[in-house]
Amino acid sequence: MVSPSGSIFRLRGALLTVALLDCSGHLVHSTGDKWKADQRRCPSAEPVRAGTSKASRTASQSGEANSDPDRQMAVVVSEQQVRVISLPSHTARFKADMAADGIARADVVTLKDTLCLACLLTGARLLVYSLPSLRTLLDADYGSAGDVRMARTFCFSNKGHALYLCSPSELQKLTLSADMAKEVTDMLGELFIPCDTPEAPKPSFFRNLFGSSAVLDREELFGDSSGKALRMTATHIPGPASLTERQTTGTLSEIGRAREAVDERGHRLGELDDRTQRMRDNAEQFQSNSRALADKYKNKKWYQL
Numbered sequence: 001m002v003s004p005s006g007s008i009f010r011l012r013g014a015l016l017t018v019a020l021l022d023c024s025g026h027l028v029h030s031t032g033d034k035w036k037a038d039q040r041r042c043p044s045a046e047p048v049r050a051g052t053s054k055a056s057r058t059a060s061q062s063g064e065a066n067s068d069p070d071r072q073m074a075v076v077v078s079e080q081q082v083r084v085i086s087l088p089s090h091t092a093r094f095k096a097d098m099a100a101d102g103i104a105r106a107d108v109v110t111l112k113d114t115l116c117l118a119c120l121l122t123g124a125r126l127l128v129y130s131l132p133s134l135r136t137l138l139d140a141d142y143g144s145a146g147d148v149r150m151a152r153t154f155c156f157s158n159k160g161h162a163l164y165l166c167s168p169s170e171l172q173k174l175t176l177s178a179d180m181a182k183e184v185t186d187m188l189g190e191l192f193i194p195c196d197t198p199e200a201p202k203p204s205f206f207r208n209l210f211g212s213s214a215v216l217d218r219e220e221l222f223g224d225s226s227g228k229a230l231r232m233t234a235t236h237i238p239g240p241a242s243l244t245e246r247q248t249t250g251t252l253s254e255i256g257r258a259r260e261a262v263d264e265r266g267h268r269l270g271e272l273d274d275r276t277q278r279m280r281d282n283a284e285q286f287q288s289n290s291r292a293l294a295d296k297y298k299n300k301k302w303y304q305l
Contacts, residue, residue, distance in 0.1 A: 009076070009083065009085065009090070009092070011076060011078040011080070011081045011083065012078060012079070012080035012081055013078040013079025013080040013081070013102060013103075014078060014079050015076070015077075015078050016077045016078060016079065016103060016105070016106050017075070017076075017077040017106045017107060017108065018074065018075070018076055018077070019074070019075040019108040020072055020073070020074055020075075020087075021072065021073040021074075021075065021115070021131065021132060022071070022072055022073075023071055023072065023073070025073075025115060025131060025132055026115070027108060027115055028072065071087065071088070072086075072087040072088075073085065073086055073087065073093070073132050074087055075108060075117065075131060075132070077103065077106040077117070077119070078103070079098075079102045079103050080097065080098050080102055080103070081095065081096070081097055081098065082095065082096040082103075082106075082117065082119075082129065082134060083095045083096075084131070084132045084134060093132065094132060094133055094134040095134070096129065096134045098121065100123065101121040101122045101123035101125060102121065102122045103119050103120070103121060103122075104120045104121060104122050104151040104154070105119065105120040105151070105154045105155070105156070106118065106119045106120070107155070107156040108131065109156050109157060109158050109159075109160070110158040110159060111128070111137075111158075111159065111160050111176065111177060112160075112177065112179075114130070114131075115130075115131040116128050116129065116130060116131060116137060117129040117130075117131055117134070118156040118162070118176065120151070120154050122145070122151065123145050124141060124142055124143040124144055124145045124147070125139065125140065125141055125142065126138060126139070126140050126141075126142050126176065127139055128176060138176060142174070149164075149165055149166070149167075150164045150165070150166065153165035159177060159180060160175045160176035160177030160180050161173065161174075161175055161176075161180070162174050162175070162176065
């Protein structure tokens with residue numbers, strides 16, 4: 001960090017995060033925010049920057065009235081060190097060194113209405129420091145040490161939230177606040193209502209019969225190989241066969257006689273049809289002969305016959 005005064009601060013590792021705090025420990029917002037003037041309350045008031053809280057403005061005004069020349073503090077985070085520097089005196093007020101694991105991700109967030117520095121270490125540990133005193137508030141293990149995807153996609157948010165990409169298509173959310181952890185169960189939902197799996201239906205006889213393409217014979221369907229018959233299945237009771245045979249014989253003889261009568265009637269109708277056709281032919285021949293004979297003797301006198 002180089003200032004016009006010529007002071008130089010060297011930190012081990014690459015620089016990750018830089019944040020500015022006022023003298024009361026509130027975060028100083030970026031100068032790129034838009035400005036607006038609240039004309040309704042006080043027309044003569046100075047322009048107020050959007051996003052700046054009333055507590056921050058009050059703290060800034062009280063800091064200006066204080067005799068301490070240091071008006072701001074800078075939080076500088078590198079891969080191996082964290083320092084809080086007073087400005088403009090450039091005095092290192094607080095510092096923290098990472099002995100074993102380096103810092104992969106770091107950000108200044110709000111936790112229970114106070115500013116904190118949340119860090120993700122390369123050894124899969126989560127550290128939370130208070131600002132500006134850098135007092136350890138949380139030191140917990142999380143995840144695996146060699147998860148490169150988590151280290152690249154991990155990000156912190158206000159109120160103790162954190163989010164990272166645990167797989168190419170899944171997001172994992174966690175919280176650093178105990179109060180928020182109690183409300184996680186109320187935030188969870190279910191896409192489907194859990195229910196017991198119903199029993200599989202029993203195979204039907206007709207389904208196996210008509211749904212199968214195999215050819216079954218009568219013995220396989222109704223013989224001894226098909227299984228024991230149920231009580232409700234009808235059984236054949238043998239009886240006197242003479243009456244049944246006589247009835248069957250009489251029925252067959254009646255059918256035979258009726259068939260013979262039909263055949264005989266058809267034969268007679270055929271003969272009648274042939275006879276009618278011969279009579280029609282003879283009548284037509286007689287008519288043609290009569291017409292020829294009449295034409296022959298039409299112009300002759302009686303004495304010429």
